[in-house]
Structure formats: structure tokens, C-alpha cells
Amino acid sequence: MNSIHHITAIAGKAGVNAAFYENVLGLRMVKKTVNFDDPSVYHLYYGNQTGEPGTIITFFPWEKANPGIPGGGQAAVITFAVPEGSLGFWEKRLQAAGVETDRKRRFNDSYVVFDDPDGIPLELVERGSAAEKAERTAITGIAGVLLLSTAPEKTDTFFTEILHWTRKDADDSFVRYATGGDFTCVDVLQTAVERGEDGPGTIHHVAWRAADDKVQGGWKKKVEQSGVYVTPVRERQYFQAVYFRVPGGVLFEIATDAPGFLVDEPEYRLGKSLMLPSWLEPERKQVEASLPPLTEKNISN
Template structure:
């Protein structure tokens, strides 16, 4: 595979209630719980991964459900929208489905593509969009969310920024994206390295209020590379650009590098390898609590602290 950024790998956000978060994403939106583990730095908190059947990069939304954390405020210096691709003709069905769960939504449009805008129980901004080019990825289906409406994975994410030029430079000069279109203060960047999950929108908000991390906000955006050899080449590129970046960190299911781009958004570069089946077979993904090996001796104590999911 080419030495390129392959669009989005995953997006990580913050929630205030594990059960409520689990119910919304698996039951209302119909995503698969791909992995149930804990925060590497705070093993008393879950780390949930939702995605398609395999947990394919480009479909993975993850959460730290810190119980009773205060609400955050979306604003500049963070990712402020997460957009999933859905099939043509599905928006009205989604609008009706969300209404059944008392979730209000609104149909809008960007760049000629209609989308349904709504928030999760913590106020995290989500969109379901019908892309001009149909998304052919195979969806995860549930009894209630069938293939005719099911999400295909990420379409894009939006970064809200006081000033976009330096961030755009990271996307184009380091990550290989290009400016596709502009609509008002929204600038759409795309990579041709992948067919899906390859769009980043930059929203220029010079007078915008800075975001505050908490429940209902995004923690970081992870970009995808094929393996850790390519990942380390990008590490050198980022260091050469004058930005600081972490050493490679083993996250059990992928390897990670983290850096803060000039606009303030925390970026991650994550690998495809080794994937989510390293500790569970495909058919059992997300069915039991998996712990980083350093926490396995404390499993009993950790399980006492974590909320029991129904």
C-alpha cells in the first residue's frame, strides 16, 4: 500500500454515562460494539469502540464515558461535527426513527449533499449525509437498522478553527489532502488515497469561542495509515515541519502517534495493524471486557468500579 494517509481511522469523543451512550449508539444508531475495554490512563473508565462488523478503520467512533463529567462546549480548536454516510432515500426514515427516540433532527445541505443534523444524548453533533457518490461499504445491520438505511462509516468530520491556513497546510503539505470546494466559511479538503472517510471540512470562525472539553465534545481525530513503518515516516515529516509529536504508543489494536495541529485540534495517526480480532474472534467482538495486559492482574477491582451494562 502506498505511503499515504488513508483518510480517517477513528474519532474519539467524551460521554457522561456509559449505559446511555451504549444504548444510543448500538440500539438507536445501530452500530456494532466492536471493543469494550478501558482507558489506558484511567482503567476505572470504559473505552467503547463502535463501528462496522470488523471495526474497519474509517467506521470507528470511540468514547470515554466518564461518569458524571460536566458538559463540554463545542468551539474552536476542536472537531465539532461527525458525519456518517447513509444510502440515498434514507434521511426521512432516519428522521422518523430518531423522533421515536425523542431525538429532534433537521435536514440541511452542504456542497449539494443533503444531511440530517442531530445530537447524541450528551449534545455531540452528528450528521447523516447522502454523498453524491454512493458509499458502497457493507454496513453492520441490526434487527431494526437494516442495510437500506444503515450507516456505512464516516463521510467526514468538521474542525472549527479561528484561522484555517496552518491547519490546511498540515492537511495538504503533510497528509496529502487537497482543497475540493469552498462554501462560505466552510472549506472542504479531500484525499484521493481512499474512496470513503476521506473528507475534512475546516470551518473558519475568527470570532468563535474556544471549545471546552467535556461530555458531548470530541477528544481527538485519528488519521489512518497502513502500518507502523509508514506511520514512522509521517512522524519524521511532522517533526521536520516544526511540530511536536509523541513517540509510537501501542494501543493493543493499533499503534498511535499524537500531535496538536496549529489550530489546536489533537490529531492522531493510527495504524491498520493489528486490528480488533487480536484478542476476540470476529463473531464475538465487543462481547466481553478486554483489558490492556498491564491491568489484567487488577481485573477484579476494575470490574467492581465499572458500570454494569444491561
């Protein structure tokens, strides 16, 4: 568990969400499917061209739900990586799209911070080599996440003693953990926060990569031995998943890399059609009728 597989959040209008993440952030919709636990709700996946683990952000659009309440037991901010030297480009791009931006620092990093249309806090940080500067500006993946805990001390013990993450830095507000994977960092607010409520504008869970089911099973056993409940393995079509809440409340998932998003669509068709697992295919007409059209193109709608 040293690299993020994906992060899942809750949106409002599906069309507004798609317009923002595709047209403004330049991500590709790599899978248009449904929440397998509630097929009346989309599950939209965005990432790089092939949907590689580590580039994926996903959404459940709860169009009729009341806005969520950010708080303890949730991720508070999603951090995307962009190439070195590209923050200025992104400030101009976002502002041209009508998105308000700010610059902030946390530890030794400078961030461009902004909200998505539902109020989910996002930030961009430069990661990568100087050689990429003149050639690339696109988001390259997820660089980390900021978590809010109802019990930061218990969260710290779990991260350091069970997950074997290291305390990389700390100040009066945050602790930064190095997970050991690429450039992934996890920041945790040191102050306990009252538990939040799920809904549009909040982040649902953070999924961590497991190379295969054997690795996933090893982590499942290790977490269970620490006294934390872990769900049985759940079939998610594009990966196998288990879920647990770390002490302090944040929902984590361990997701396998395989089989991946090309299992039911070729690369050139990713995200074009509504894809359903085999057990929902007999109900396709009913499922499609329950979903709103993805037709809104203006993020201000």
C-alpha cells in the same frame, strides 16, 4: 493520512451512550475496554460487524465530569455515511426514537442533522451507489468531520502543504478539503474560534489510518519536520498510535490498521466481555469494581 481510522469523543453515562449508538444508530459495540491512561474509565468502540477501520467511533464516558465546552481545537460534527436514498428512512427512525432531526445543506450535500444524548452533533450524508438503495440503510462508515480551528489560515497551510490535502470547495463559512481517500471530506470553519474545553458532549480527537508502522513512521517524521511535536508511539492493543495537534489546535492521531479488533476476541464475541491489555489483567478485579454497569437501556435516562 487520507482516510479516517476512528473518531473519539467524550460521553456522560456509559449505559445511555451504549443504548443510543447500538439501539438507535444500529452500530455494533466491537470492543469494551478501558482508557489505558485511566483504567477507571471505559473506552467503548462502535463500528460495523468486524470493527473495520473507517467505521469506528469511540467514547470515554466521563460520568461525573461537567459538560465540555465545544470550541476551537476540536472537531465539531461527526459525519456518518449512509447508502443513497436512505435519508428519509433515517429521519423516521430517529424521530421514532425521540430524537429531533433537521435537514441542512453544506456545499452540494444534504444532511440529516441531530445530536446524541450528550449533545454531540452528528449528521448523516448519502454516499454509495444506487444499487444499495433497496438493500441497505445501515451506516456504512465515517464520511468526514467538521473542525473548529483557533487559526484557520495556519490549519489550511498545514493541510495543503504538509498533508497534501486539496481545497475541494469553499464558501463564506467553510473550506472543504478532499483527503484523497474514498469519500472522506474535512470541513473547517473559516472563522477563528476560541479554544474549547474537553468534557461530555465534545469530540476528543480524529484518528487517521496508516496501513502499518512503516507508513505511520513516515508520516510521523514528515509532521515532525514541519515543526509540529508528535508523541512517541503508544501501544493501544488494537493499533499503534501517535498523536499531534495541527496548527489551530485540533488533536490528530495516526493509527495503524493492524492488529485490529479480532486480536483478542472472535468476531461473534466482539464487545461482549470487558477486554483488558495484559499489563492490566492482574488488576482486573479492581478495574471492574471501578466501572459503572452498562445496564441503562433507555436513552432518556
